[in-house]
Amino acid sequence: MDVLVVGAGPAGLALAGQCARSGLTTGLVDPAPERPWTATYGMWSPELPGDLPPSVIAARAAGRVFAQTQHHLGWEYAVVDVPALHAHLVRQLTGVHIHAGRVVGSPERGMVALADGSSLRAEVVVDAGGRWRPLDPIPARRGAAEQTAYGLIVGEDDAAALLGPGDALFMDWRPDHGEAGWPTFLYAVPLGGGEVLVEETSLARRPGLPMPTLRRRLHARLTRHGISPPEDARSEKVWFPVDHPRHEVRGVLGFGAAAPLIHPATGFSLAASLQLAPQVAEALAAHLPDGPGRALTAARRTVWPPAAKVIHRLRRIGLEALLRMPPDEVPVFFEQFFTMPERHRWTYLTARDDVRGTAAAMGCLYRSTGGPLRRRLVTSAVRRPVKSNDASATGDPPSDR
Numbered sequence: 001m002d003v004l005v006v007g008a009g010p011a012g013l014a015l016a017g018q019c020a021r022s023g024l025t026t027g028l029v030d031p032a033p034e035r036p037w038t039a040t041y042g043m044w045s046p047e048l049p050g051d052l053p054p055s056v057i058a059a060r061a062a063g064r065v066f067a068q069t070q071h072h073l074g075w076e077y078a079v080v081d082v083p084a085l086h087a088h089l090v091r092q093l094t095g096v097h098i099h100a101g102r103v104v105g106s107p108e109r110g111m112v113a114l115a116d117g118s119s120l121r122a123e124v125v126v127d128a129g130g131r132w133r134p135l136d137p138i139p140a141r142r143g144a145a146e147q148t149a150y151g152l153i154v155g156e157d158d159a160a161a162l163l164g165p166g167d168a169l170f171m172d173w174r175p176d177h178g179e180a181g182w183p184t185f186l187y188a189v190p191l192g193g194g195e196v197l198v199e200e201t202s203l204a205r206r207p208g209l210p211m212p213t214l215r216r217r218l219h220a221r222l223t224r225h226g227i228s229p230p231e232d233a234r235s236e237k238v239w240f241p242v243d244h245p246r247h248e249v250r251g252v253l254g255f256g257a258a259a260p261l262i263h264p265a266t267g268f269s270l271a272a273s274l275q276l277a278p279q280v281a282e283a284l285a286a287h288l289p290d291g292p293g294r295a296l297t298a299a300r301r302t303v304w305p306p307a308a309k310v311i312h313r314l315r316r317i318g319l320e321a322l323l324r325m326p327p328d329e330v331p332v333f334f335e336q337f338f339t340m341p342e343r344h345r346w347t348y349l350t351a352r353d354d355v356r357g358t359a360a361a362m363g364c365l366y367r368s369t370g371g372p373l374r375r376r377l378v379t380s381a382v383r384r385p386v387k388s389n390d391a392s393a394t395g396d397p398p399s400d401r
Contacts, residue, residue, distance in 0.1 A: 001025045001026060001027040001122040002019070002024040002026065002124065002284070003019045003024050003122055003123065003126065003284060004027040004028075004120055004124070004125050005255075006030070006128060006135060007128035007129035008028060008030035008033045008035070009037070009128065009129075009256065010089065010270055010273060011128045011256020011257065011277070012028060012030070012255070013090065014092075014273060015255055015256075015280060017092030017093050017096065018092070018278045019284060020093065020096045021092065022281045022284070022285040024284060024285055026096045027122060028098050028099065029099040029100075029101055029114070030100070031100065031102045033099075033100055036083065036086065037086055038236070039236070040079070040080075040151075040189075040197055040236060041080040042189060043271040044075055044076070044077060044078070044271070044349075045060060045078045046350075047275070048078060048271070049271075049275055052274070053084075055088075056080060056088055057078050057080065057081065058079050058080060058081035058192035058193070059078070059189070059191060059192040060076050060166075061076065061166050061168035061189065061190055062076060062167060062168065063077040063168045064167065065169075065170050065172075066169070066171070066172040066174055067171070067173050067332075067338055068335040071338040073345070074346075075342075077170065079189050079190060080270070081192065101114040102116075102134075103129070103134040104134070105134075105137060106135045106251065106252060112135070123295065124284060124292050124299070125253070126253045126254075127253065127254050127255065128254075128258055130240075130257045130258055131258075133247065133254070135249055135252045136252075138249075143388060144207070144208075144242075145204045145242050145243040145264070146202075146205060146239060147202065147203060147208065147238065147239070148201075148202045148208035148211065148214060148238060149200060149202065149214060149239075150215045150238075151187070151218070151235065152199075152222075152229045152235055152236075153233055153234045153236070154195070154233055155196070156194050158227055158229070159196040159198060161225040161226055162196075163189075167190075168188070168189045169187065169188040170189075171185045171186075171187065171334065172186040172187075174331075176221045176224045177216075177218070177220040177221045177224075179216075179217055182202065183330040184200050184203075184209065184214065184217055185200075185201055185203065186199070186221055187199040187201045198229075199238070200217045201238070202214065203267075203322070204323060205323070205389045206385075206386055206387070206389050211237055211239075240262070241260075242319065243319060244260040246259065246260070246304060247259055251296070254303070255280065255303065261273055261276070263349065264315050264316065264319040265319070265349060266349060276303060280299050280302050280303060283295070283301075305353060307352075307355045311352055311354075311358050314362060317380050317381045318362070318380075320380040320385055323389060324376045324379075324380060329372070329376075332373065336365060336368050336369050336373075340365060340368065344360065344365075345361070362377075365377070366378075
C-alpha cells in the first residue's frame with residue numbers, strides 16, 4: 001500500500017478517504033472498523049468544511065458562556081449528527097482496503113504489527129488512533145492533564161430551564177452543583193430531534209476528575225434548576241488527555257487527536273482534522289514519487305508548519321496556567337477571557353497558524369488581569385508542569401515538585 005491509516009475514528013476515516021481520492025493505494029486498520037461512534041461532536045459553524053453535507057449537522061445554536069457574568073460568543077455553534085457524519089465518511093472509502101485487527105506497534109519503518117501475529121506494510125504509516133496513539137511506544141513521563149465529563153440526554157422541554165430555542169450553553173462556571181473543590185462547568189447543547197445533552201465537564205485536571213464526582217455534581221445542578229432526568233436517560237462519559245506531546249515517532253505520521261490536534265482550551269479537534277485531511281492527502285500524493293521519506297516529511301509539515309508548532313507551545317502555556325489556578329480563580333480567568341474583543345477570542349480558540357494574532361490575544365488577556373492571576377500566566381511559561389492537582393481539590397496549592 002501507499003498509505004496505511006491506523007484508526008477508524010473521524011480523523012482516520014477522513015484521511016483514508018482523501019488519500020484514496022488522491023489516487024493513493026490506501027489501507028485502514030482498526031479493531032472494529034464498523035463500530036458506531038458514541039461521542040458527541042461539535043464545531044464552530046465558520047469552521048465547517050465546504051464539502052460537508054448539511055445533513056451532517058444535527059443542530060445549530062447561538063453559543064453563550066456564564067463565567068461570573070453572561071457572555072455571548074458572537075458566532076454559531078454546530079452540533080454534529082454523529083451517525084450521519086460516520087455514514088458520510090464511510091461513503092468516501094471507495095477503494096480503501098479495510099482490515100480488522102488490533103495494532104500493537106511498528107517494529108520497523110513502513111510495517112505495522114497486529115495482535116494476531118500478522119503484519120501490514122505501506123510506504124507511509126499514519127497513527128490516527130486517537131488518545132491511545134497505538135504506534136507511539138513512549139510512555140507518558142508524567143500524569144496526563146485530562147478532560148473528563150459526564151452527561152445525560154434529556155428532552156428539550158425538560159432542559160427549558162437551562163436552554164431556550166436556538167441556544168447552546170458552551171460553559172456555565174456557576175457552582176450550582178453546590179460543591180467546593182476543583183471547578184467544573186455545565187455544557188448544554190441541542191442534539192436535534194427534541195433532545196439536549198447536559199454535561200458536567202472538568203476542562204482539564206492532572207489527573208482527570210473522576211466520573212462519580214461529575215455524575216454527582218450534574219444531578220445536583222439539574223435538581224437546583226428543577227430538572228429531573230428520566231431514570232432511563234442515556235448517559236455519555238468523556239475522557240481524553242489534552243496535553244499529549246506532538247507525535248514524533250520515527251517513520252509515522254500522527255494525525256487527528258493523536259497528532260495531537262486537540263485544542264486544550266476546548267477539547268475540540270474534529271474541525272482541524274476534517275480541514276487538514278485533504279491537504280495531507282495532497283502532500284502525500286505529490287511527494288510519494290520521490291520516496292516515502294519525502295512524503296512523510298511533507299505531510300508532517302502540513303500538519304505541523306512552524307507557526308502551528310509555536311501556537312501549540314503557547315496553548316500549552318495557557319493550559320499550565322489553568323492547572324495552577326486555585327478553584328475560585330478559574331471563573332475569574334474565564335470572565336476576563338470572554339470579556340476580550342471577539343477577534344481575540346476567535347483567534348485563540350481556532351487559529352493554528354496565526355502566531356501574531358494568538359500572541360495579541362494572550363497579550364490582551366495579560367493586560368486585563370492583575371495580581372496573582374497575572375503572575376500565574378507568566379510563570380507557567382518557565383516553571384515545570386504541575387505534577388498533580390489532587391491537592392487543589394482540598395484547597396491546597398498544586399504541586400510542581
